[in-house]
Amino acid sequence: MTLDITRLLLRRRHATPTGIDRLELAYARALLAARDRPVAFEAWVPGVGACGYARAALEVLLPEIEARWAAGEASGIALSGLRLRQPRDGEVRLLVSHHHLAELERRHRPEAKTCVYIHDAIPADFPEYARPGGAEKHERRLRNAAALADAILVNSHATAASLDRFLQARRPPLLVAPLGVEPRRAAVAPEAQDRPYFLCLGTIEPRKNHLLLLHIWRNLAGEAGAPRLILVGRRGWENENVVDMLERSPAIRELVVEAGRVGDARLGGLVAGACAVLMPSFAEGFGLPVAEALAAGVPVIASDLPALRETGGSVPDYLDPLDGPGWTQAIRDYAAPGSVPRAAQFERLKSWQPPSWDAHFAAVLPFLDNL
Template sequence: MAESAMRIIFDVSRLVRRGHLPAPTGIDRVEHEYLDHLLAQGRYDVAFEAFVPPGQWVSLSRTAVLGLAQASRHRWGKGSAPGSLFATLRHFRPIRTAGWGRGAAPTLFLTVSHARAQATAQWRRRADRCGGKLCYFIHDLIPIEYPEYARAKDAEVNRARISSAAAMADGLLVNSDSTARSVTRFRGSHNIPPIATLPFGLTLREPGHRPTDLPERLRGRPYFLVLGTIEPRKNHLLLLKLWREMAHSSDGEAMPLLVLAGRRGWENDNILAMIDRSPALKDVLVELRTPSDAMLHRLMIDARALLAPSFAEGFDLPVAEALAYGCPVLASDIPAHHEVGGTAPLYLHPLDARGWTDAVQDFARPDSALRQRHLQATRAWRPAHWDDHFSRLTKFLEQL
């Protein structure tokens, strides 16, 4: 490693904070793709830090980060829960800032994990001391633009987080033009640092054999898949009402199933009441709270379609993953979905209950010509590639 090589300090706070959980979010997956890239390349001198209670950055060795990442992936693959988060504490080392003066090698602080304002401010001070730069990935501004879909406390936290990122970072990364426009609207006439739009790639793994933990009810019966945390923004309520109405008006045994794959989130009492207590949904609804990656891949391959009726998204990885596995998609007609899916999905307004009902009933038929057309469009769809993502990232970081 040449002495003049750029030094990248990468934020692994999310890995430390969430690595013990049995299933990942989209941001968790993105952080792991960045980890794989940084660990595999020889271009930069990479170090790893995490922001931990009561509010300080600590360093982790390369070996520790590798071990934590591998343990996380093992849990995701099994869809099972964990050991204790506190087992990671033995890996922490305090940051010694005494020697953080300006040096020959440029230093870049990089976070893709929604670092909070306090953490960003501390990194900014250290970057200033060493003549370094700070680069921040903004995945979305949904809690700010649509606070009605978030917990009440989240809007202010996220407003402070995005404000600090836009004010203190030397460069911003976003996943879509839609997110870039949101950042510009949020900042208004204030100065905005350079922004790089880097769509996410896909890492597709061979689904292999049918998972042994696949629910018996799904074997040999048509179903539609919804993937994501159960929260108001994802618009589960539309689909639950749709399935309830279909159940009331048809033979339950002939109906397709609705499969909800994802943990239970927040502000969702009315949604959960329908899931837990609606008699009409009892025989047509399957809830999978922590499905393994292998199960998710198989579910996508065998589904009549992935349903994505969200009111707002920054990117929506499940739409891209479903299309990549050859699964047709019914998606809400929002900018982020068009950026990800192009012409492959069937787009519907998120409040068009009649339209969603007609589309689901059509796609459920074995001889559906509409589904066949979208299957063909799905086969022609091409995902973004991580190689391109990281090539563009490298150019952007070096320009900073």
């Protein structure tokens, strides 16, 4: 089995990881620990091709990346030990990010089996939320996966359903394997704030619906004891209206904090102290912030989307992403001392079990062994 770690090697230069980065890291960690099976690691080098990355080098690199991400610092560790390699007959090549799927036909090797992990079909299903050209590129990724992959992994039944239109002519074996939640993120001391606050996690882009929250907070600004909103995530694309409000609206300046990218250590504290994590997205493939918040024992108010219900079950309070009055009332209710709906969610949370990486790999590894 060979894991492609191209994205992981590139993303070591970033101070904070995405959900896909966490997944690729988890796969690298799990396969390094699988001493009972032959495992290799490779990265795609432009102009060169697939290059093997030494196990010993990766065993040094992974703790460095994890420590840097926890502190919110980019890794400066230099890479060495990349060597051109050819796939062995019958080996399973595992691509768990979308990194090379648009050019999968160039990387496909008939002597090997290819398994890809699809995180969502959002740019293809909702092109209005994609970067220019993003919809066409993602369509190409998904069509390549349908035509060339020997197996497909997905993060949710919602994502699996979104792939149906691409799998009409050929349907490789498919396994739903939700992302796990890191145990070290599950119990952290809350960060102190001078008033109750809510947290919204994710890149600032139209699909995440930050604009709804900013308009709500603009209306809350005149109320005594109004809660704070903390936004965690970098600025993305097509977000001019959101940026204008953040930079120009004096009404929200004292209540809305744009924290940007923060390391895992501080993020854990921010999650732990929040009245609730807010996720008003228009579309999602999985909903990792929902799983991480609930695993930390923190309530969630989320859009009523199939992927988010699949992740959170009956625990969060769900609202239509366009229901401004409903979101406003829920935020007021959760911020109130002795909040009844917040207490009710804590009761529901007692029976919720977080997705684990152990369960993930207990399903994935036998699936791959049977290809």
